[in-house]
Every structure is written in C-alpha cells, then in structure tokens.
Amino acid sequence: MTAVRDRLIFALDVSTAAEARAWVDRLGDSVSFYKIGMELLTSGDYFRVLEDLAGRGKRVFVDLKFHDVPATVAATIKGLTRYPVSFCTIHGQHDGMMRAASQEKGAIKLLAVTVLTSMDRSDLRQLGIDREPSEVVLERAAAARAAGCDGVIASGQEAAALRQANGPGFLVVCPGIRPAGPAGDDQKRTVDVPQAFAAGADYIVVGRPIRQAADPRAAAEALQDQIARALAG
Numbered sequence: 001m002t003a004v005r006d007r008l009i010f011a012l013d014v015s016t017a018a019e020a021r022a023w024v025d026r027l028g029d030s031v032s033f034y035k036i037g038m039e040l041l042t043s044g045d046y047f048r049v050l051e052d053l054a055g056r057g058k059r060v061f062v063d064l065k066f067h068d069v070p071a072t073v074a075a076t077i078k079g080l081t082r083y084p085v086s087f088c089t090i091h092g093q094h095d096g097m098m099r100a101a102s103q104e105k106g107a108i109k110l111l112a113v114t115v116l117t118s119m120d121r122s123d124l125r126q127l128g129i130d131r132e133p134s135e136v137v138l139e140r141a142a143a144a145r146a147a148g149c150d151g152v153i154a155s156g157q158e159a160a161a162l163r164q165a166n167g168p169g170f171l172v173v174c175p176g177i178r179p180a181g182p183a184g185d186d187q188k189r190t191v192d193v194p195q196a197f198a199a200g201a202d203y204i205v206v207g208r209p210i211r212q213a214a215d216p217r218a219a220a221e222a223l224q225d226q227i228a229r230a231l232a233g
C-alpha cells in the first residue's frame with residue numbers, strides 16, 4: 001500500500017547537485033518522492049544526486065523519457081536496475097521498444113509517457129496526428145499495458161478514462177498540476193489536486209507550483225493536506 005505522502009512527487013528540475021541538496025534540505029519531510037530529469041543530467045552529478053536521495057530515505061523517479069531502438073532502451077533500463085530507482089519513464093510511441101524495456105525493468109515501475117501535458121490538439125496536429133489528445137492518450141496507454149509497462153504519464157484530464165479502461169492496478173501519474181488554475185506557462189492540459197485524485201490519479205508530479213512559491217515547504221505541506229483530503233473523500 002502506497003503511503004499517502006508518497007503520492008506527491010516533486011520535480012527536482014535544477015541544474016546542479018548543490019541546488020538539489022538545498023531543495024531536499026528545504027523541503028524536509030514535506031516531500032518523500034523526487035523526480036530527477038533532464039535538467040539535472042548535465043550537472044555531471046545525476047547519479048550522485050540519485051544515490052544521495054535514496055540515502056536520505058527518499059523514493060526516486062528517473063524521468064529521462066527514453067526513446068531509441070528497442071535494444072538500446074532495454075539495455076539502458078537494465079543498467080538503471082543497478083540503482084535505487086522506483087519509477088522510470090520511456091516514451092509510449094513504439095510497442096517493440098516498450099516490450100523490450102519491460103523485459104529488463106526488474107523492480108522498477110516503468111511508465112510510458114503518452115502525450116506530454118504541454119501539448120494540446122494543435123501541437124499534435126504539427127506532429128501529423130489530427131486527433132484529440134485524450135484519444136491518443138488512451139490508445140497509447142492500452143499499447144503500454146499490453147507491452148508490459150506498469151503505468152502511464154498523462155494529464156489529470158485523461159485520468160478517469162484511463163482508470164476506467166485499465167483497472168485499478170495500472171499506475172496513472174499526472175504532471176501538469178496547477179493548484180491555483182492555469183498559470184500561463186508551458187503546461188496546457190492542467191488540473192488541480194482534487195480533480196486529479198477524484199479522476200483516479202495514483203500520483204501527481206509538481207514542480208513550479210512548489211519551487212516558485214514564497215514558502216515552498218508550506219506549499220508542499222498544503223498539497224499533502226489536499227491529497228489526504230481527496231483520498232479520504
């Protein structure tokens with residue numbers, strides 16, 4: 001059973017190990033699950049930060065959104081199993097790649113990115129896909145599940161349909177959380193915390209609403225309270 005506090009995943013989108021450490025100190029026990037992604041990769045300390053987080057009792061989500069030929073992605077996922085990683089992302093666009101990666105994931109929960117929460121219908125059209133994001137998300141989730149992935153990354157706007165189509169065991173992880181409504185940044189398919197959990201999200205990923213808050217720790221605690229209320233309710 002997942003601890004309620006683990007349902008909030010903080011996007012540690014910083015570019016140096018020193019900043020990463022400062023955030024973990026600042027947030028204390030208000031955050032127990034950290035997502036480390038591409039921005040931290042160029043610090044040269046990515047895996048040191050990963051191991052520091054685990055050493056401090058935090059869960060770690062490696063969000064590097066792998067997408068390459070199946071053998072390369074599978075070997076990369078296999079390599080990641082040497083580290084204390086709870087979640088990891090790959091793009092959910094190719095069945096063969098997802099199948100190969102799933103076979104090497106060990107205890108890591110493998111999550112397929114369906115359609116980025118920064119994309120709307122017109123962005124999809126630019127990619128040659130003239131369909132609603134929700135249709136594409138559902139189709140890619142079905143393919144990810146069939147290929148052996150543990151869940152998907154999608155917006156809260158698609159969470160209810162994903163839950164209905166895939167049942168209770170399939171993880172639905174939602175970024176694009178904007179507790180105070182749309183913030184005018186790069187996120188387009190946004191929801192707030194009660195909406196995400198009412199729709200059946202298992203986890204939310206939150207970056208800027210915490211990082212840019214006047215009091216980030218208080219903002220994280222407020223989100224934890226909202227999550228606890230939504231799940232109780």
Ligand code: C5P
Pocket residue numbers: 011013037063113114115116117118153154175176177187205206207208209
């Ligand atoms: O700052 P913000 O709350 O928008 O952060 C969201 C995080 O979730 C970012 O690290 C972003 O890379 C990630 N993400 C996303 N949409 C996806 C997958 C990951 O926003 N579909």
